[in-house]
Amino acid sequence: MLSRLARPAAALRRGLATTAQNNAKVAVLGASGGIGQPLSLLLKNSPLVSRLSLYDIAHTPGVAADLSHIETRANVKGFLGPEQLPECLKGCNVVVIPAGVPRKPGMTRDDLFNTNASIVATLTSACAKHCPEAMICIISNPVNSTIPITSEVFKKHGVYNPNRIFGVTTLDIVRANTFVAELKGLDPARVSVPVIGGHAGKTIIPLISQCTPKVDFPQDQLEKLTGRIQEAGTEVVKAKAGAGSATLSMAYAGARFVFSLVDAMNGKEGVIECAFVRSEETESPYFSTPLLLGKNGIEKNLGIGKISPFEEKMVAEAMSELKASIKKGEEFAKNFK
Numbered sequence: 001m002l003s004r005l006a007r008p009a010a011a012l013r014r015g016l017a018t019t020a021q022n023n024a025k026v027a028v029l030g031a032s033g034g035i036g037q038p039l040s041l042l043l044k045n046s047p048l049v050s051r052l053s054l055y056d057i058a059h060t061p062g063v064a065a066d067l068s069h070i071e072t073r074a075n076v077k078g079f080l081g082p083e084q085l086p087e088c089l090k091g092c093n094v095v096v097i098p099a100g101v102p103r104k105p106g107m108t109r110d111d112l113f114n115t116n117a118s119i120v121a122t123l124t125s126a127c128a129k130h131c132p133e134a135m136i137c138i139i140s141n142p143v144n145s146t147i148p149i150t151s152e153v154f155k156k157h158g159v160y161n162p163n164r165i166f167g168v169t170t171l172d173i174v175r176a177n178t179f180v181a182e183l184k185g186l187d188p189a190r191v192s193v194p195v196i197g198g199h200a201g202k203t204i205i206p207l208i209s210q211c212t213p214k215v216d217f218p219q220d221q222l223e224k225l226t227g228r229i230q231e232a233g234t235e236v237v238k239a240k241a242g243a244g245s246a247t248l249s250m251a252y253a254g255a256r257f258v259f260s261l262v263d264a265m266n267g268k269e270g271v272i273e274c275a276f277v278r279s280e281e282t283e284s285p286y287f288s289t290p291l292l293l294g295k296n297g298i299e300k301n302l303g304i305g306k307i308s309p310f311e312e313k314m315v316a317e318a319m320s321e322l323k324a325s326i327k328k329g330e331e332f333a334k335n336f337k
Contacts, residue, residue, distance in 0.1 A: 023050040024262045027092045027131075029085075029123050030099025031078070032056035032063050034247035035139060035254065039098060040067055040076075042255035048262045049074040055088040056099070057081055085123075089130040093265065096168075096258060097123055100140040102245040103237050109142040109200045113328065120146045121153055121336045128157035135261055135297055136165045139254055143167040143199035144322060145329030147276050147286055152333030163297035166261075167276030169199045169288045171246065171253035175232045176206040179225060184215055194274055195229070196289050196304055196315070198325065203318040204230045209308040222310065264293035272302065282315065284322045 026043055030036045031054035043049050044067045052074045054064050064078025079088035089095065100116035103109065120140050127136055132154075138146050147167040154160040172195040181188035192212040197205035206229045208215065208222060217225060228235070236246040257273055264271040271293045279287040281303050292300040304315070 022048045022262060022266055024048050024094060024265070025051040025053070025092045026258065026262075027053040027055060027088055027095045027134075029055045029088075029095060029097045030119075030140070032059040033098060033100075034102060034244050035098035035250045037063060038248055038251035039096065039254045041070075042251060043096075043258065044070050044074050044076060045072055046255075046259060047073060048259060048266075051091075052076045053079060053088045053092060055079045055085055082122075085126045086130045089126060089134075092131045092134050094135045094137065094258060094261060095127050095131060096137045096139065096254060098139040098250070098254065099123060102247070103141070103233070104245075105237055105242055107237075109144075109233075110325070112141050113145060113332075116140050116142070116146065117149055117329070117332045118336070120149050121333060124150045124153045125157070128154050128159050132157070132159035134164070135265070137168050137254070137257060137261070138166065139168045139250065141199070142325060143169065143276055144203060144286070144325035145332070148326045148329030149333045149336075151278060152330055153336075156333075161297070162278035165277065166257070166297075167199060167286075167288070168254055168257050169195065169204075169274055169276050170257040171233075171250050172199065172204050172206070172229065173274055174249065174253045174256070176208075176229050179228055179232075180208065180211060180215055183217070183221075183225065186213070194290050194305075196274065196287065197318050198286075198288060198322050199276055200325070201230055201321070202314070203322050203325075205311060205314045205318060206230075207305075207307055207311055209311060210305060219310075226314075261293055261297075264299075265295055267295060277301075282319070284319055284326065286326050287322070 026049050028040050031040050054060050060078035060080050064076050068076040100119050140146050150165050176193035177191040178188045181191045194207045194210050197203045260271050260273045272290050274288050274290050276288040281287050290302040291298050
């Protein structure tokens with residue numbers, strides 16, 4: 001019997017296992033940034049990856065040279081500036097995009113929209129041209145808008161496949177697992193909480209009722225825990241006092257998602273992760289739910305499942321914000337030249 005989600009740390013451990021040999025060609029776009037560098041380090045450390053192509057508009061030759069000295073099999077190459085982007089993407093199976101500006105204190109993910117929307121549209125347009133079959137994993141915020149942007153860009157190029165475009169929401173799951181484990185005195189590596197909806201504020205909906213192992217909280221504690229999971233990104237932004245946002249935990253979460261995806265592409269069965277994708281599970285055209293991953297991306301959307309009245313209320317309350325963010329992304333993409 002499958003658990004509804006991969007065991008939290010298992011995907012990352014598989015990424016580091018020496019038995020798994022594979023030839024995944026992975027590109028990181030935004031590889032010199034706060035998320036890009038530790039994410040690239042984790043990917044370089046995995047025997048699942050044979051080629052690591054790093055792209056950014058500054059510092060990539062240095063980051064690539066640094067990582068290339070690590071005694072693992074992935075061949076690392078740095079690409080600098082728009083003219084080198086096509087070469088970076090050629091032949092890639094998986095493209096991870098953490099590029100963009102980070103949040104600062106007082107900013108919402110939506111405040112990043114204008115800058116990051118253009119960056120994501122430009123980079124995904126290059127992906128549509130140079131590696132249309134690759135799995136596209138978007139980390140750049142606001143994910144609730146950047147995934148619709150990516151879809152519209154791929155449609156414009158006539159290469160749209162909704163099963164290959166993912167909004168990486170894994171950090172919400174990682175946080176939920178960690179916070180539940182802390183409160184219950186459990187090993188976080190053995191806790192699994194699906195998180196559905198979107199990737200901003202109240203659109204982040206942790207399904208504590210579906211937690212493995214089963215846990216119970218009084219209503220006031222449940223509300224506090226849910227609020228903490230929803231605002232955990234802001235917790236980090238405040239703690240860094242203007243010096244950045246969640247970069248290290250996001251790099252870990254991004255690597256976990258990539259390793260799960262590559263495992264599934266290699267034919268491993270029963271690989272399940274949540275991600276923000278094109279969906280018919282709710283009235284929102286995009287929605288995060290547990291997904292069974294396979295050789296061609298999404299094999300099956302496992303849907304929401306049975307949830308509590310408290311969780312049902314959260315889903316209902318998230319709809320208007322989700323739909324507005326999605327519409328904003330779609331409108332932007334339509335007008336993007």
